[in-house]
Amino acid sequence: MMNQTTQVSSEPRAVTSFETIVQEYEAPIGRYLYSLVGDFELSQDLSQDTFISAYKAYDPQKIHNLSAWLYRIATNKAMSHFRRKKILSWVALDKLIDVGRDPSVESHGEWVATSHSVQQALNQLEPDQRACLLLKASGFSHDEIAEQLGCSPGAARTRLSRARDAFRANYGEDSPTGGGA
Structure with a gap:
């Protein structure tokens, strides 16, 4: 019975830990995806897909560089979108922000x-x-x-x-x- 309690309580901790990751990386991943696709709604969809895929594959023991791992998933999601849609519309967000001030x-x-x-x-x-x-x-x-x-x-x-x-x-x-x- 103690073992079941431990299993039940460890899962919410894992979810809480991943929620922290999402809070930290959601904005940078969203900006990165927006700069790749140039469409806000699409970048939000791809960002959500990125974090869903990351959650399903998340194993802290196997991930050496969390940031690189998340950006790789995001890049793969964007590339898959372009392969499906054959659309190439990229925006250099940092250049546009500097010029637009x-x-x-x-x-x-x-x-x-x-x-x-x-x-x-x-x-x-x-x-x-x-x-x-x-x-x-x-x-x-x-x-x-x-x-x-x-x-x-x-x-x-x-x-x-x-x-x-x-x-x-x-x-x-x-x-x-x-x-x-």
């Missing part, structure tokens, strides 16, 4: 032109290149990017370098000023 009309016009150019440049990249750039912009190390994308750190560095080069080339062609990034 000045409320003046002239600045707003620049923000619109810049956001459109950034989005076009990102849309021309391969999905793994977009993910590399967005993960790096989110502050992840090469090792963490590698873990999230399921490749070696060397491959992550190479992908990131190629993604940066491709983005610069794409952005330079499409930017409002005609210059590079």
